[in-house]
Amino acid sequence: MVDATTVYGAHPTQDEIDEVLGQRRSAAIGTLNEDGSIHLTYVLFLYEGDRLYLETASVTRKARNVAARARATMMVQGSTSTGRSLMVAAEGIGRVIHGSEARDINHRLRAKYIKPGALDAIDRVWGRLDDVAIEITPRRWRSWTGDILHEETAKELEGSYDDAWIE
Secondary structure: OOOHHHHHOOOOOHHHHHHHHOOOOEEEEEEEOOOOOEEEEEEEOEEEOOEEEEEEOOOOHHHHHHHHHOEEEEEEEEEOOOOOEEEEEEEEEEEEEOHHHHHHHHHHHHHHHOOHHHHHHHHHHHHHHOOEEEEEEEEEEEEEEOHHHHHHHHHHHOOOOHHHOOO
């Protein structure tokens, strides 16, 4: 029998974290509103040089929040090539990037998700809207894997953990 300390204390390796951050996944980003509440939204992201990047328009709440308060948290959930499930969150300093630097970052971010033959067209359309990039420099990383919980649950089920979920 496992306890909560064992389950919630199980952390992925740095290689597993890097693998998930390199995948084509969406992430949730939280920024701080003026009234102290959190604004949450899903974004596409790029992990490069120990920093996280996302593209957006300068008129969005997330861009305005980062410009005003320079704080952001991003969370990604994924699986490693070995099938290990994990969650990775980065809390840090946010910065809004403008001009050619933002265009270059946004192009690299899109190239992670968009087929090469479609990238130029997507750049032309999205570039008219998403005029800035947000950079998050992580100050604190949080990570967790549910593998121990899944394994213990599968034993109790006497079968597959994944088969227990409604599709």
